[in-house]
Amino acid sequence: MKMLDRKLLRDYRRLWAQAAAIGLVAAAGVMTLLLGVGTYRALSETRAAYYERYGFADLFAGATRVPNGVFDRIEAIPGVARADARIQQTAVLEIEGMTEPAAGQILTIPDEGESALNRLFLQKGRLPDPTHAGEVVVSEAFALAHEFEPGDTLSTVMGGVKRTLTITGLVLSPEFIYSVGPGDILPDDKRFGVVWMRYSDAAAAFNLTGAFNAVSIKLGRNANQAAVVDAIDDILEPYGGQGAYGRDEQISHAFLESELTGLEAMSYVLPPIFLGVAAFLVNMTLSRLIALEREQIGLLKALGYRSATIAWHYVKFCLLIAVGGTLLGWAFGAWAARGLAVVYAEFFKFPFLLFQDRPDVFAISGAAAIVSAVVGSLHAVRQTVALSPAVAMAPPAPAVYKRFFLDRLGLTRHVPQGLTMALRSLSRRPVRGALTVFGIALSGGLLVGGQFSGDSMEFMIDATYFRADRQQASLVFAKPVTPTGLESVRRLPGVMTVEPYRTVPVKLKNGRKQKRAAITGKLANADLSRVIDLDLDPVGLPESGLVLSELMAKLLDVGRGDRVEIELLDGSDKTIFLPVSAIVQQYMGVGAYMEIGALNQALGEGPLANGAYLRFDTQKTDELYSAVKALPVIAGITLQRESLRLFRETIGENLGISRAVYVLLSVVIVFGVVYNSMRIQLSERARELASLRVLGFTKAEVSVILLSELILLTLIAIPVGWLLGYGMAAAVSEGLTSELFRIPLYVSPATYAEAALVVMAATAVSAFVVQRRVSGLDMIAVLKTRE
């Protein structure tokens, strides 16, 4: 082995702790890259393959009743590659042994064979036999939640008639990768199930023989989606068409998409943070190493070593660090990516998981780590090249300290000596100080940015479930009911409050801007399901006029007082104009609201409701549930509170894991930055500190002087970190906002506090590790040797 390489290895061994601290940061960069890209690719490729193999549709449209003959016209629309017609209905599912009713989505498959689109993956059992009425397959997650096996039964009310359904198989569907009930946002496998039955069976039950009420479309290559949507809307309009929509509004796809966007963002944001910090640390450590080895560098040059050879020697030192970090990052990254993909595959319902360890991702991540180390080394290495051997072997000129502003103001008398030294040292190396602050701040920012999703989720839950939709349950009626019909709901056991609502599908227009939506009519001064303003305070619905959610107003480009054209999609072919009377807050979907009486009046109908919100006595829950299941008028029920509880349990676990990961990553950064900067300070100031010890300073006093600069930098870094974190949160909120849901930009005080605490604790521990070396300062040796 070359002598220089031997020196390299010994230097590496001597500086192993610093090298390891940097290596860990680089490893975190490599790991997050593998994790982000690996999981992103696994999920997106799995999704793509699933969509492809099982014919996930590009467009979806619902209607009231469309004669089968119309289907040919849809298929003939230019750009439509394939179409599939079916029946979709919501229903209340009654499950033996479960008191509360479950919400069901009933979908049909053709009497013969499989659907043209959105085909089912049969996990267990067989598809329903068209000759046996009442046979169904159910979504696997729902079945697992109830331990259903083929042969088990459940019952439901279809078209006013109670039916017993026999499960013949468990299936997965590309439409329900993220499985939530209609109008719901939180998955609840126990209370929401999808049921597929043969077309004729369902058509007979729902009185839709010879007709369908839903269509799915696969677009051809280069098809113009907007044009196809318009064509479908035109065709379905006379049949109560509710407007066609694309995958971006398909709940399962949209949720998965936002998750993928988040993962992709993670692979863009996190690795550069870590690798950037690693580069900074390499620069800082190498600069110090080169300063210490100034004379050796001069000597090597005097001996005839070329500048390039010497520069390469130091670059190799950085490469060793990078390679160590890369190997560690690879090991953990590959393991974690696989783990995360499995977690995702369980959370999202995929029939298979395409996960491969991609050599290119490994190569890219390794190359990124190496490039960051080399870039970090450049500045320091350039110094070795520039050093003239004659100068290098002379002792360096004493560091130049300047009087800084406190000196000039004569204030240093009032500042402790340690702080003065720290301030002077900072004013001498402001860039290094700023980078140290930035490094520590990134760690705090990462914590804030990482916890933000939990905060905003809580904020959204609070706004949605505790300020706006405060009902315990929502009912969907099979058909609009009159006040008399509502009475039967009011008389259900335990029911304390009933608030009717009315929804009607519409197309809202403002000039060329238009948006398909539903207007929900609610009581003017509702107590359960309220609309809330931008400050989250409840607002009463005006007697006339339209209330729009903020995003809807933005999409339509309207404000208070502007008139909106409303095309009713209920089959009435009516168009009305209403002024916007208020803009309200809404995190899920885009909404439009009216006072229920005003809505009914606008529709030209009497006091009808097609659903109701309930508050009930929890003592009588069981009786209420049984009664609901028996009442034919109730086609669907959502138990918001139950779903929320379950959701909190599952998400709580995931949030806990992700919180732990972010804390760990942040600690890695703080440790890397603090440990290295302390070691360097100790090395730079060893003589000074040892001299102080000789002069009679205690170890504690010397430690305080050593720590002052770091404490100062950490205190500056914390608010900077908060800002960075808030910035990251804003980027996430902006990036993930879609028409389906918006991520409120909310960071809780607890998150800020936690970030500050973690940073301070990690700083303290890292500093403590180095501070112990103060005890080891050899006063005599340090003073005897030449600097």
Add this chain to the structure above:
Amino acid sequence: MSEAAFRTEELTKTYGSGATAVHALRGTTLSLPRGEMTVLLGHSGSGKSTLLNILGGLDKASSGKAFFRDLELTAMSETRLTRYRREHVGFVFQFYNLVPSLTARENVALVTEIAGNPMKAEEALDRVGLGPRMDHFPAQLSGGEQQRVAIARAIAKRPNVLLCDEPTGALDSKTGVTVLEALTDINDEFGTTTVVITHNAEIQRIAHRVLFMADGKIVDEKSNEQRLKPSEVSW
């Protein structure tokens, strides 16, 4: 030996400029014959080290010319100076300048690895009497031993010239003598042109020739008819 190993003509070196300019060399002209041991005497700041650095290719002159044999050092690029040092020059410094993370043998090998026709590191260390301690790290060696490692490192490549800047400056008299012995042995045995800087006037008596420097110029020069052995001098 009529041919000169080193020759300089009106060599100057100025550090800095304007009011703060330091004139380290103010027109130094000299000629050092091959194979001789020359001692360069002078007080600090007289320009000895600057002169040695320029002769060794470590530093560049501000004006004037310096030659090693027929090579004009003052006209050489950085790369060629590096090659010159690598091929012809051995250095010994006051503070030894050993690489602390390498053992004695490895410090010597640092040079033998890049030299054209080196002796073995072990052989070089044997010559300075350090064979038994060659696997020690610098921190485990005394000052005299460390300086002898430095000499071993300097001679291992069989240099044409050996440039020593205060080689005994950090050593006591007794240890210094062992180091000087090593230098004279090499000079006698290989005929290596040796230049020793010192401000210790006693040491001049072991040299063939003595140059006196003051204010960046050679102010006097003498030859020793009778050289003393290092063991015969003390300070």
